[in-house]
Amino acid sequence: MNQEIVLKLRHKAEEANLSLVNLIDEVEKKLxxxxxxxxxxxxxxxxxxxxxxxxxxxxxxxDLELQTNISLSTLKRLMSDPAGAKFSNVIxxxxxxxxxxxxxx
Numbered sequence: 001m002n003q004e005i006v007l008k009l010r011h012k013a014e015e016a017n018l019s020l021v022n023l024i025d026e027v028e029k030k031l032x033x034x035x036x037x038x039x040x041x042x043x044x045x046x047x048x049x050x051x052x053x054x055x056x057x058x059x060x061x062x063d064l065e066l067q068t069n070i071s072l073s074t075l076k077r078l079m080s081d082p083a084g085a086k087f088s089n090v091i092x093x094x095x096x097x098x099x100x101x102x103x104x105x
Contacts, residue, residue, distance in 0.1 A: 040101060043083040046090075050079060053097040068092045 038045045054064070061079070065072045070089050078085040078093060094101050 040090075043081070046082050047079065049099060050082070050093060050097060053099055054079075057097065059097070064093060064096060067096050 038049065040046065059067075061072055061075050064070070064075055068075075068089075070078070070092060074085070074089060075093070078089055082090055091101060
């Protein structure tokens with residue numbers, strides 16, 4: 001019976017250690033990159049992020065047109081397929097939606 005208790009305790013200790021290691025890994029990741037980020041080349045995720053932020057901010061495409069000086073038709077294309085849009089237009093929309101973007105060295 002005592003052997004069984006020791007084995008259970010060892011198992012619990014291993015689980016706790018694994019949880020602690022995972023927590024430390026997550027903290028280290030957040031310290032090296034404090035913001036959640038997606039690569040600018042991940043157009044599917046970028047599209048989702050722009051749509052999500054636009055909904056949260058309750059900004060219509062017409063509002064974005066006025067704020068960015070990008071035509072409504074271009075904004076519609078950009079929102080449906082960021083990969084086909086002009087880079088400067090994507091950056092302008094990201095800025096207007098409060099989404100930070102940067103290039104690393």
